Amino acid sequence: MVATSSGRDGWSSRTGFVLAAVGAAVGLGNLVRFPAEAAANGGGAFVLFYIFCILLIGLPIMLSETLIGRHGQASATESVKKMAAESKASSAWTSLAGLGVLSAFMILAFYCVIGGWVLYYIGIFVSDLFQSGVTGGALVGMTPDDIKAIFPGLLENGGLMAGLDAVFILVTVYFVARGVSGGIEVASVWLMPAFFVLLLGITIYGAFGGAFSEAVTYLFTVDFSKLTGPVMLAAIGQAFFSLSLGVAGMMTYGSYVGRDVNLAKTSTMISFADTSVALIAGLCIFPIVFAAGLSSEGGLGLMFDVLPHAFQSMPAGSLIGLAFFVMVGFAALTSSVSLMEVPTAWAMGKFGLSRHKAAGIVASLALVLGIASAYSFNAISGFHPLGFIPLFEGQGVFDALDSVTAKLFMPIGALLTAIFVGWVADRRLIDSENGLTGGLHQFWRFLVRWLCPLALTAILIVGIFPSVLGG
Ligand code: TRP
DSSP states (O other): OEEOTTSSEEOSSHHHHHHHHHHHHSSHIIIIIHHHHHHHTTTHHHHHHHHHHIIIIIHHHHHHHHHHHHHHTSOHHHHHHHHHHHTTOOGGGHHHHHHHHHHHHHHHHHHHHHHHHHHHHHHHHHHHHHHHOSSSOSSTTOOHHHHHTHHHHHHHOHHHHHHHHHHHHHHHHHHHHTOIIIIIHHHHHHHHHHHHHHHHHHHHHHHHHSOHHHHHHHHHOOOGGGOOHHHHHHHHHHHHHHTTOSSSHHHHHHTTSOTTSOHHHHHHHHHHHHHHHHHHHHHHHHHHHHHTTOOOOOSTHIIIIIHHHHHHTSTTHHHHHHHHHHHHHHHHHHHHHHHHHHHHHHHHHHHOOOHHHHHHHHHHHHHHHHHHHHHTTTTTTTOOTTTTSGGGTTOOHHHHHHHIIIIIIHHHHHHHHHHIIIIISOHHHHHHHSOOOHHHHHHHHHIIIIIHHHHHHHHHHHHHOGGGGTO
8 A cells, every 4th residue: 555645545656646547537438438429420520529628628627626636635525625625615615526426426336237248248259269269250150130139138138237237346346445556556557558458459450451441531531511519519528428527536536646746747648548549449440340341320339239240250250359348348447446436435534434344335335226227228127217307208227327427417517626626716726736837827727717617518508408409
């Protein structure tokens, strides 16, 4: 265990922090959600605007969140409380972190269900490797209809999903319970480099055998007529999810950072790595999909339905399919660890619990909610917990957790963070933490005070009233 200046457990080095934060940021959001959103929103225009959002909105908020945590050296709620008190502001601002802790818990619950699906596909490709061999395509002997039935078949099986969810949560809690430097950092320091090697390997392999130039054209040819309101909002929302913002996650990770670290630099490194992975993931997935002559449908189907088809016709498809889902599993795990750490750190601070107890309780509660999510695809699909709110009408537990956090809690959390750092907190505190000087400092301040709140308000309004954009 490495202690920070305040005597708490903390990252062993700046590299440890950056890798853990990259691990938190790089996850299913980059590998599943980004390519699917790009596909659903017309390719290049979405991608270009997404990069703008990362630079002008995501990056300033990432810096804001990490500096609150680093200043507080405590759980997200206590850090905000401390900064509010030192700025002579109302302690009600603490609720912004409280909302974040709740959102992180809710995301954790459904995220681990998807983690369980990834385990299932790892299982499929392991057994396929034995049956189909290394050199041929994957899933030989299965008709397209058989392959198409895999994913719906899984969604029908609530018990299997719940069991896989439990396994994924167990692995997650193992790392969280071992602490910041001894568990979370260890996971990232080993898994992230392995992840990068797999991602680059599969991308290069796909570039030779697949439709690489078609994918490049698809992702990077910008047709500005496609840059509509809904596309822009999808890009902002994706930027936030991908950088893990708006749920107090980066506040929590920031609280384990030493005083000597320049947070502006680390935020830039983390955002750069996350965006690169999203773009490379696009260049990894689309060539494989296009080479198999499949269309790039959006949604979860891209990964769990389209890709298995594509691996079937690919040389060494079983091996590549297995490597692919192992890689997704690594990325998902370091993200679920970050999501679990937020409520765990909160419970430790709030109730004085040991890390083991806090993590165990959070994991058990996440499992309960995860089981409900797993069965919301089948046995209890008719149960719509928030059905009385028009925005969430007809959504089961899984979908409701996803949309409440994505449409409401995350933008609200990020909006409050921007207002708090830009307008409420004492300027001297902020200036001494952010690692910026001169013109860049002015620019960052402008973004946090004006552009971020405006953009986030727009996301919120359109999220709540989709008809504003005629959608
Ligand atoms: N950013 C992760 C991804 O891309 C998901 C994630 C981890 C997350 N921690 C978060 C999302 C906190 C929002 C908030 O998959």
